[in-house]
Structures are given as C-alpha cells and as structure tokens.
Amino acid sequence: MAAKGSKLVIFASMAANLGIAVMKFIASFFTGSSAMLSEGIHSVIDTSNGVLLLWGIKKSHVAPDKQHPFGHGKEVYFWSFIVAILVFSLGGGIALYEGIKHLIEPHAEVDNSPKMMYWNYGVLIGSILFEGVSLLVAWKEFRKVHQTGIISAMAKSKDAASIAIIIENGAAVTGLLIALIGISLMYYFDDPVYDALSSILIGFLLIGVSIFMAKETKHLLIGESATDEDINEIKDILKEYKEIDYFGNIRTMHLGPEEIIAVIEVNFKDDLKVSDVERIVREIKNKIKSAEPKFTHVYVETDSINKSTFN
Numbered sequence: 309m310a311a312k313g314s315k316l317v318i319f320a321s322m323a324a325n326l327g328i329a330v331m332k333f334i335a336s337f338f339t340g341s342s343a344m345l346s347e348g349i350h351s352v353i354d355t356s357n358g359v360l361l362l363w364g365i366k367k368s369h370v371a372p373d374k375q376h377p378f379g380h381g382k383e384v385y386f387w388s389f390i391v392a393i394l395v396f397s398l399g400g401g402i403a404l405y406e407g408i409k410h411l412i413e414p415h416a417e418v419d420n421s422p423k424m425m426y427w428n429y430g431v432l433i434g435s436i437l438f439e440g441v442s443l444l445v446a447w448k449e450f451r452k453v454h455q456t457g458i459i460s461a462m463a464k465s466k467d468a469a470s471i472a473i474i475i476e477n478g479a480a481v482t483g484l485l486i487a488l489i490g491i492s493l494m495y496y497f498d499d500p501v502y503d504a505l506s507s508i509l510i511g512f513l514l515i516g517v518s519i520f521m522a523k524e525t526k527h528l529l530i531g532e533s534a535t536d537e538d539i540n541e542i543k544d545i546l547k548e549y550k551e552i553d554y555f556g557n558i559r560t561m562h563l564g565p566e567e568i569i570a571v572i573e574v575n576f577k578d579d580l581k582v583s584d585v586e587r588i589v590r591e592i593k594n595k596i597k598s599a600e601p602k603f604t605h606v607y608v609e610t611d612s613i614n615k616s617t618f619n
Contacts, residue, residue, distance in 0.1 A: 314365060314467065317449050317470065319358075320442055321358055321476070322358035324441070325355040325442075328351045328431075328435045329352045329355060332344055332351055332435065339424045339427050342406040344491075349398070349403070353398050358473070361473070364383050365384055367387075370383075378569065379563060379564070386529060389529055392519075395476070395518035399518070401511070401515075403514060407508035407510070411508065414500040414504060429491075432491070436485065442477050443480075446474050450474060466532065466564075466565045468524070472521060475521055487510065491506070539560060542596055545592060549588055552577070554575050556573060558570065559572075567602065567605075570607070585610060593608065
C-alpha cells in the first residue's frame with residue numbers, strides 16, 4: 309500500500325476510534341461495565357497508535373544523511389513495534405486487570421433497566437458498525453496492492469503500518485463482539501461474572517494480537533529479505549546474459565515497505581573486456597530497477613569467486 313493510502317486508512321481509523329472511545333467511556337460511566345471500560349481503553353490506545361504510525365511514516369521519508377546513508381525507512385518498523393508493545397502492555401494488561409478485578413469483586417447486582425441496556429447495546433452496536441467500516445476501508449486499500457489470499461498477502465506485505473491498522477481493527481471488531489456477548493449473558497443470567505469474563509477474553513485477544521504484531525515487525529526491523537518472486541525476477545534478468553559464467557549469493561533486505569537493497573555476486577567470462585563488464589553491470593542494475601522499483605539500491609560484485617561458494 310502506498311504511503312498516501314496508508315495515511316488515509318490511519319486517519320480514518322483514528323477518527324473512528326476517537327469517537328467510539330468517547331461513547332464507550334460514557335456508557336461505562338453510567339453502566340459500570342468493566343468490559344465496556346476495557347473497550348474504551350482499547351479505543352484510546354488504537355487512536356494513540358495511529359499517531360505513532362503516522363509519525364513513523366513521516367520519519368521514514370527523511371532523506372539519507374551521513375549517519376543513515378540508506379535513509380530512515382525502518383523508522384516505520386520501529387514505531388510499529390512500539391505499537392505492538394503498547395497493545396500488549398496497556399490494552400491487554402488493563403483489560404485483564406479490569407476483568408480479574410470484577411471477577412473477584414463483582415457488582416452486587418446487575419442493573420438491567422432499559423436505560424442501562426440501551427447504553428450498552430447502543431454503543432456496542434454503533435461501535436461495531438464504525439469499526440467494521442474502518443476495517444473494510446483498510447482492507448480494500450490493502451487489496452489494491454496484494455491480490456493473493458489473506459494469509460499469504462499478510463505474510464508477503466512489508467507495510468507494517470497498514471498491517472497494524474488491519475490487525476487492530478480486526479481485533480477491535482472481535483473484542484466488541486465478545487463484549488456484546490458478555491453483556492448479553494450478564495443480562496440474561498443476571499450475573500456480572502459474564503461481563504468480567506468477557507473483559508478477560510478481550511485481554512487475552514489483545515495480548516495475542518500484540519505478540520503476532522511484534523513477531524512480524526521484528527523480522528522487518530532486523531532486516532527481512534525480499535520475496536522469492538522478487539529474487540527470481542533478478543535471476544531471470546541475469547540469465548539473459550551469456551557473458552555471465554555463473555551468479556549467486558543474492559542478498560536482499562527491506563529498508564522500508566517500498567525500499568530494498570540487493571547485493572549480487574556475478575562471475576563473468578574471462579575473455580570479456582572491462583568496458584563490456586561495466587556496460588553489462590549498468591544494464592543489469594537498470595533492468596532490475598525497472599522490473600521492480602522497490603529495488604532502490606542494487607550492487608553487483610564481480611570478484612572471481614569459486615563457484616562452490618555461490619548459493
């Protein structure tokens with residue numbers, strides 16, 4: 309997903325989360341629902357996370373400098389990792405705390421008056437609709453770039469900010485459904501324990517989501533390679549040249565969602581002139597960058613290395 313599309317999705321998600329958070333806190337104040345309070349905190353964290361992701365995108369576009377010669381593309385990965393930590397510590401931790409607290413010391417009785425029920429159901433259903441629309445917008449933007457299956461698309465994408473928004477919105481919708489079920493059971497059985505249990509489930513949901521986000525972002529943060537499809541594209545270009553004796557040890561690393569560095573070891577035939585080698589190297593670089601613009605840095609090493617060292 310392009311940066312412009314990512315920002316649009318983040319702004320839309322932030323606006324929805326901020327409005328929903330206000331509604332949830334108001335409903336929690338009047339109803340005393342721990343699940344509703346947990347969801348309100350979740351929405352505030354999602355709003356704050358959007359700010360961090362926007363900051364990461366902005367910093368990732370800072371021009372290269374002496375200290376960072378390849379640019380600041382990985383800034384977005386760093387801030388996405390911070391978002392994962394916040395979801396774990398604040399979202400999941402507080403939801404678990406509230407749930408366990410109300411499980412140990414539940415409300416004496418359930419206020420199932422129409423007024424209280426309207427507050428809970430109104431806010432939850434409205435929030436599900438808003439979050440659902442936000443998730444749909446994010447997913448449509450994501451699918452503009454990734455047309456494969458859901459699992460493979462998420463695995464192949466290196467756009468950590470967009471993935472974070474999709475996962476967060478998906479977790480938000482799931483959490484709201486859990487809260488809706490919990491509150492419904494609470495009213496049906498006249499037992500506040502179900503409300504507390506739903507808060508605990510929401511906590512485990514957020515912790516699971518944060519672990520998944522942290523794991524995916526970690527690979528990008530420490531340097532993840534390009535996809536097999538992109539590497540095969542490089543190999544196809546190299547195979548076009550009969551002047552190349554053999555090649556291999558193609559090393560790639562994402563510097564950002566749309567930036568990849570590639571280092572290729574090539575062994576040319578011995579009868580080639582230096583000028584011919586220089587010309588072919590230029591052609592190879594240009595062809596790779598034209599075939600896949602994400603290869604912003606391409607380096608071709610032409611040292612004579614034993615073929616057995618190539619992979």
